[in-house]
Amino acid sequence: MAHLALFLAVAAFVHAAPPVLRLATTTSTEDSGLLAAILPAFEKACACRVDVIAVGTGQALEIARRGDADVVLVHSRIAEDQFVREHHARERRDVMYNDFVIVGPADDPARVASTALASDAFAGIARATATFVSRGDKSGTESAEKAVWAAAKISPAGAAWYRSLGQGMGETLVTANEQRAYTLADRGTWLSMRQRLPELRLLVGGATLADNRDPTLHNQYGVMAVNPDQHPGVNFALAGRFVDWLVSPATQRAIGEFGRQKFGQSLFYPNAARRER
Numbered sequence: 001m002a003h004l005a006l007f008l009a010v011a012a013f014v015h016a017a018p019p020v021l022r023l024a025t026t027t028s029t030e031d032s033g034l035l036a037a038i039l040p041a042f043e044k045a046c047a048c049r050v051d052v053i054a055v056g057t058g059q060a061l062e063i064a065r066r067g068d069a070d071v072v073l074v075h076s077r078i079a080e081d082q083f084v085r086e087h088h089a090r091e092r093r094d095v096m097y098n099d100f101v102i103v104g105p106a107d108d109p110a111r112v113a114s115t116a117l118a119s120d121a122f123a124g125i126a127r128a129t130a131t132f133v134s135r136g137d138k139s140g141t142e143s144a145e146k147a148v149w150a151a152a153k154i155s156p157a158g159a160a161w162y163r164s165l166g167q168g169m170g171e172t173l174v175t176a177n178e179q180r181a182y183t184l185a186d187r188g189t190w191l192s193m194r195q196r197l198p199e200l201r202l203l204v205g206g207a208t209l210a211d212n213r214d215p216t217l218h219n220q221y222g223v224m225a226v227n228p229d230q231h232p233g234v235n236f237a238l239a240g241r242f243v244d245w246l247v248s249p250a251t252q253r254a255i256g257e258f259g260r261q262k263f264g265q266s267l268f269y270p271n272a273a274r275r276e277r
Contacts, residue, residue, distance in 0.1 A: 023070070024071070029221075038254050094247075098266075101187050187209065225240050
């Protein structure tokens with residue numbers, strides 16, 4: 001009887017446990033507060049739990065390549081397209097975008113506040129040997145940062161003023177604040193954290209996305225359900241429901257409204273597009 005009771009108790013627990021969706025995503029979606037704002041609606045609608053793994057985009061894709069995530073929400077288009085070409089996902093969907101900005105110490109020792117292009121600002125930082133902190137975590141933000149250095153024809157690695165942290169966006173901004181350093185940040189995380197960063201100012205990118213005059217600072221996010229043909233253990237059905245929910249009109253509206261009342265502007269701009277193969 002004891003064994004039967006234990007079996008029934010375990011069976012009841014298993015039956016009652018909600019399905020789990022493993023979401024590997026970039027730190028900016030969590031640090032900005034977006035996921036906390038929108039995910040409860042999905043969990044309620046699907047009677048499930050979403051386990052968020054917030055890391056750099058490169059790490060998120062590697063986790064998914066191992067089959068340890070069901071869906072990824074990231075922001076590095078070249079890496080995303082490669083992920084699809086490798087058949088780790090069947091398709092990629094646009095979700096939303098914002099932009100990158102350059103923030104730095106209020107006294108701006110490199111005098112970059114008057115520059116319109118990120119590459120010119122980076123060149124000024126290098127000339128002034130002003131401290132620059134990089135995420136250094138294989139994230140979409142680090143990829144964008146490397147592209148700006150390349151456009152400026154500068155290789156900062158190894159320079160005494162250049163510090164690679166191996167940290168997420170939030171931690172990198174905190175470090176920049178503590179060290180009175182420059183860094184590249186996504187606007188959403190910057191807006192959500194700026195009240196905790198008294199030593200920093202937004203110097204390049206403008207007060208709003210519409211004011212950003214550098215098209216290379218565009219920051220697009222995409223979502224991909226992990227391919228069950230490559231990774232049979234993934235919950236593809238639930239991942240597919242998540243993708244459909246994320247690009248649905250109601251969720252797209254919620255994304256566009258997030259932060260607008262508090263910050264006077266959206267932190268992310270929804271742009272779910274047609275399906276891409």
